[in-house]
Amino acid sequence: MKMAILTLEEAKEWLRVDDDEDGIIEILKGAAETYLHNAVEVEFDGTNQLAKLYCLVLCADWYENRDLIGQQPSDKVRFTVQSIMTQLQYAYDPTNAG
Numbered sequence: 001m002k003m004a005i006l007t008l009e010e011a012k013e014w015l016r017v018d019d020d021e022d023g024i025i026e027i028l029k030g031a032a033e034t035y036l037h038n039a040v041e042v043e044f045d046g047t048n049q050l051a052k053l054y055c056l057v058l059c060a061d062w063y064e065n066r067d068l069i070g071q072q073p074s075d076k077v078r079f080t081v082q083s084i085m086t087q088l089q090y091a092y093d094p095t096n097a098g
Helices: 008-015 022-040 049-064 075-090
Strands: none
Touching: 008 022, 008 049, 022 049, 022 075, 049 075
């Protein structure tokens, strides 16, 4: 069974969400984890802090800009996720990921 990179509580704390938006946050964290896996073809879990940060940044961008879906993302977020993605893509051995 695939291990989650983020817990719901971690994502909610990062997003500073106190109300009942668990459903949308579960979708965002699942999508971020899937996006990362599809991009690097490595299974990460919650022990990899860079993978965790990557998913948190994606979740925050998608959550905070959900009204802008389909429009141009910010350059700052694009640079951040691209830089982290490159490190995750080339710095980890798929047979020994964590």
